[in-house]
Amino acid sequence: MSAALEDRAAFLEWFDERRAANTYRVTPVPLDALDGWHFDPGTGNLGHRSGGFFTVEGIEASLGEDVGSWTQPIIIQDEIGILGILVKRFGGTPYFLMQAKMEPGNVNTLQLSPTVQATRSNYTRVHRGSAVPYLEYFVDPRQGRRVFDSLQSEQGSWFLAKRNRNMIVEIPEDAEVPAHDSFRWVSQELLKDLLRIDNVVNMDSRTVLSGLPFLHGEQSGTGDEPHTKAEILSWFTEARSNHVLERRRIPLNQVKGWSRGPERIEHERGAFFTVLGVEVEASSREVARWSQPLLAPVDRGVVAFLARRPASDADWQVLVHAQSEAGTSDVVEMSPTVNCVPANYTHLPAQQRPPFLDQVLSAPASRIHFDTVLSEEGGRFHHAENRYLLVEVGDDFPAAGLPDDYIWMTRRQLTGFVRYGNHVNVVARSLLACLMD
Amino acid sequence: MSAALEDRAAFLEWFDERRAANTYRVTPVPLDALDGWHFDPGTGNLGHRSGGFFTVEGIEASLGEDVGSWTQPIIIQDEIGILGILVKRFGGTPYFLMQAKMEPGNVNTLQLSPTVQATRSNYTRVHRGSAVPYLEYFVDPRQGRRVFDSLQSEQGSWFLAKRNRNMIVEIPEDAEVPAHDSFRWVSQELLKDLLRIDNVVNMDSRTVLSGLPFLHGEQSGTGDEPHTKAEILSWFTEARSNHVLERRRIPLNQVKGWSRGPERIEHERGAFFTVLGVEVEASSREVARWSQPLLAPVDRGVVAFLARRPASDADWQVLVHAQSEAGTSDVVEMSPTVNCVPANYTHLPAQQRPPFLDQVLSAPASRIHFDTVLSEEGGRFHHAENRYLLVEVGDDFPAAGLPDDYIWMTRRQLTGFVRYGNHVNVVARSLLACLMD
Numbered sequence: 001m002s003a004a005l006e007d008r009a010a011f012l013e014w015f016d017e018r019r020a021a022n023t024y025r026v027t028p029v030p031l032d033a034l035d036g037w038h039f040d041p042g043t044g045n046l047g048h049r050s051g052g053f054f055t056v057e058g059i060e061a062s063l064g065e066d067v068g069s070w071t072q073p074i075i076i077q078d079e080i081g082i083l084g085i086l087v088k089r090f091g092g093t094p095y096f097l098m099q100a101k102m103e104p105g106n107v108n109t110l111q112l113s114p115t116v117q118a119t120r121s122n123y124t125r126v127h128r129g130s131a132v133p134y135l136e137y138f139v140d141p142r143q144g145r146r147v148f149d150s151l152q153s154e155q156g157s158w159f160l161a162k163r164n165r166n167m168i169v170e171i172p173e174d175a176e177v178p179a180h181d182s183f184r185w186v187s188q189e190l191l192k193d194l195l196r197i198d199n200v201v202n203m204d205s206r207t208v209l210s211g212l213p214f215l216h217g218e219q220s221g222t223g224d225e226p227h228t229k230a231e232i233l234s235w236f237t238e239a240r241s242n243h244v245l246e247r248r249r250i251p252l253n254q255v256k257g258w259s260r261g262p263e264r265i266e267h268e269r270g271a272f273f274t275v276l277g278v279e280v281e282a283s284s285r286e287v288a289r290w291s292q293p294l295l296a297p298v299d300r301g302v303v304a305f306l307a308r309r310p311a312s313d314a315d316w317q318v319l320v321h322a323q324s325e326a327g328t329s330d331v332v333e334m335s336p337t338v339n340c341v342p343a344n345y346t347h348l349p350a351q352q353r354p355p356f357l358d359q360v361l362s363a364p365a366s367r368i369h370f371d372t373v374l375s376e377e378g379g380r381f382h383h384a385e386n387r388y389l390l391v392e393v394g395d396d397f398p399a400a401g402l403p404d405d406y407i408w409m410t411r412r413q414l415t416g417f418v419r420y421g422n423h424v425n426v427v428a429r430s431l432l433a434c435l436m437d
Numbered sequence: 438m439s440a441a442l443e444d445r446a447a448f449l450e451w452f453d454e455r456r457a458a459n460t461y462r463v464t465p466v467p468l469d470a471l472d473g474w475h476f477d478p479g480t481g482n483l484g485h486r487s488g489g490f491f492t493v494e495g496i497e498a499s500l501g502e503d504v505g506s507w508t509q510p511i512i513i514q515d516e517i518g519i520l521g522i523l524v525k526r527f528g529g530t531p532y533f534l535m536q537a538k539m540e541p542g543n544v545n546t547l548q549l550s551p552t553v554q555a556t557r558s559n560y561t562r563v564h565r566g567s568a569v570p571y572l573e574y575f576v577d578p579r580q581g582r583r584v585f586d587s588l589q590s591e592q593g594s595w596f597l598a599k600r601n602r603n604m605i606v607e608i609p610e611d612a613e614v615p616a617h618d619s620f621r622w623v624s625q626e627l628l629k630d631l632l633r634i635d636n637v638v639n640m641d642s643r644t645v646l647s648g649l650p651f652l653h654g655e656q657s658g659t660g661d662e663p664h665t666k667a668e669i670l671s672w673f674t675e676a677r678s679n680h681v682l683e684r685r686r687i688p689l690n691q692v693k694g695w696s697r698g699p700e701r702i703e704h705e706r707g708a709f710f711t712v713l714g715v716e717v718e719a720s721s722r723e724v725a726r727w728s729q730p731l732l733a734p735v736d737r738g739v740v741a742f743l744a745r746r747p748a749s750d751a752d753w754q755v756l757v758h759a760q761s762e763a764g765t766s767d768v769v770e771m772s773p774t775v776n777c778v779p780a781n782y783t784h785l786p787a788q789q790r791p792p793f794l795d796q797v798l799s800a801p802a803s804r805i806h807f808d809t810v811l812s813e814e815g816g817r818f819h820h821a822e823n824r825y826l827l828v829e830v831g832d833d834f835p836a837a838g839l840p841d842d843y844i845w846m847t848r849r850q851l852t853g854f855v856r857y858g859n860h861v862n863v864v865a866r867s868l869l870a871c872l873m874d
Contacts, residue, residue, distance in 0.1 A: 146668065147667060214667060230585070234604075238577075240588055330859075419670060
């Protein structure tokens with residue numbers, strides 16, 4: 001067995017042990033009977049009695065005259081949490097302190113999380129749980145080198161302008177940092193390997209890992225980019241200027257086409273997502289027992305880059321889409337070529353399906369360079385899976401005539417924009433992490 | 438007379454001719470009698486009958502528990518305008534197509550504007566004026582090379598999250614582009630010179646010119662920066678995460694401490710600004726006659742960088758402040774060391790005056806490297822002057838112990854952040870333009 005395979009086997013053994021070491025029970029509960037949560041009689045908004053955590057409210061959004069407007073439920077969570085990964089070199093090689101963490105909406109219950117994954121309520125102790133381990137490396141007074149530190153958006157279809165602070169902090173090689181129970185130092189090579197297994201590395205880890213290239217220094221151009229940085233920024237500015245995203249918050253009971261029964265909130269046609277309630281018991285979490293709503297998408301999504309490269313050792317060029325979602329904080333963000341739940345489009349004629357979806361789904365295996373099912377944040381979403389893909393385009397892919405909202409750029413260029421926040425959306429960052437060197 | 442002095446003399450002669458070639462009359466009119474404008478009976482908001490242009494409404498803002506909350510009038514203008522400068526080389530040297538343009542609030546009536554300075558109403562002809570010259574270079578179909586193209590914020594104390602698209606477009610040396618009446622090709626050397634004369638180069642030009650270094654290629658580090666880019670971004674992310682800026686729009690008639698008479702809107706204590714009305718007649722503008730409100734600050738502001746440099750031929754290091762204003766779109770932006778109207782603080786004890794203001798105002802002439810009075814946008818503001826300064830710190834300036842919201846960075850690093858929008862505020866961009874090489 002190679003060293004890499006041994007590493008992986010040892011990790012998976014440890015991961016199974018962690019799963020066995022604790023007990024978790026997630027039980028569906030009707031929203032009306034969810035302990036601590038209630039629907040406001042005036043607005044119909046779903047919230048926690050403490051006023052903390054998050055609420056489910058309504059939003060009316062419009063993408064301009066062509067698309068028209070719609071209303072939908074959306075999660076409101078204004079506070080900024082911390083997603084932080086601690087890095088330390090062992091014998092010169094960087095290792096990442098990762099955590100086997102349970103979230104109620106997770107496929108397989110346990111997934112691999114960042115060192116710290118904490119809402120502000122979490123770490124300021126609103127729910128009176130135990131202290132967050134390793135938090136001291138991510139808040140003042142500063143210890144270590146901040147390699148990557150930026151505010152990043154989350155799912156725009158489900159959250160209104162939600163963002164978290166994404167951080168990678170490197171501590172000196174001689175620092176003594178023991179890995180507590182449920183924590184483990186993992187190499188970049190192993191992380192890359194684990195990202196190819198379904199539902200192991202969670203969304204919070206993936207978004208932070210999109211900033212991992214900055215651990216290795218500034219990213220300069222390679223000279224073979226299809227567009228300069230100035231051209232890409234101009235394309236992005238044009239999309240932000242010319243697109244319309246108007247929206248306003250509305251009471252949940254004014255959302256049209258959705259029903260709220262005692263059990264759940266759901267769409268009339270069974271499309272998009274439902275909001276359901278769960279009661280959670282865990283022997284390993286800060287609070288041993290709690291109840292909460294979760295947003296459950298009706299089907300698996302597809303998140304894919306169409307890609308090409310001038311030579312097999314060159315950087316991938318990916319086709320990036322300037323996409324608006326109801327909750328996008330600034331009109332558009334850079335998104336993968338395809339980012340949708342195909343089931344939501346089955347009732348529409350072919351020409352109204354998302355561009356390039358058919359090319360992605362019909363690609364032969366020889367052109368698929370990455371293909372893993374990964375889930376989105378299990379603390380808010382129930383079994384929200386996306387199939388993440390990198391699909392190389394065929395020789396017959398047209399060299400010109402792209403729709404205005406699409407542009408080719410190198411993976412390295414896209415990574416460069418991740419630093420600035422509000423540029424690259426959460427699924428694009430996830431996919432970048434999957435494609436790490 | 439040197440070539441530079443000749444250039445300047447010829448320019449100023451042309452500029453005087455332009456002023457003489459047209460007639461302008463700006464007459465104060467009570468707000469109640471302002472043609473086409475009215476106060477909404479329900480909200481007290483001031484707006485145009487067409488629903489276009491802009492409105493004056495109220496805002497309630499809070500910077501957290503320490504500072505408390507306040508209400509104030511604020512200008513709402515959601516549409517994104519274009520500020521664009523056309524560049525062309527003559528004999529290899531870049532020249533900028535600038536415009537002698539009248540705005541009703543301008544000190545000296547005429548100031549030097551970008552090639553295109555147009556609100557969306559302007560160029561989509563809401564007010565039925567004549568077409569905007571050279572607009573075709575800044576909208577599709579694209580002509581020329583887009584050197585700089587980003588959405589940039591404007592005055593956060595007076596506008597709610599207003600932004601304009603700032604563009605520099607270079608056209609080929611062999612392109613035939615005649616300078617119409619009121620337009621003139623100006624070299625970078627002359628622009629730099631004109632920025633040292635009070636009230637000649639307007640705000641719209643200055644913000645666009647902050648992106649001028651990108652005409653000369655990518656800006657890489659020089660190796661003698663006091664902080665890395667990663668450190669600065671982390672400082673900025675921390676300021677955005679830890680500061681609080683909560684606000685909500687309120688009807689103008691719910692703003693406390695301000696009065697609306699038939700003549701004007703003003704603060705009870707005579708502080709901050711007034712909103713007044715003017716009637717304008719011009720022989721040179723798209724519309725020959727119109728009426729509008731203007732926001733008039735009560736006194737001149739001070740906008741200053743404290744600066745230092747390791748050697749006299751090294752890049753300036755400037756002390757940057759992460760500052761919140763009521764209308765800042767994303768909590769804080771990078772601002773000069775000092776950005777305030779001192780008159781608003783005269784009633785406060787010394788320790789409540791803005792940090793570093795006294796150091797700026799008491800600096801000896803030998804440490805003042807730039808000192809010019811320039812005005813803010815004359816289309817919205819009446820005689821809104823700021824004294825822009827670059828003040829070198831003395832040897833006694835403490836090397837450590839800065840307040841958390843301040844950081845040293847090189848002028849080149851600050852320019853690098855201008856590209857991304859929502860990072861560097863309008864007065865910092867103005868001052869960067871003043872310090873151009």
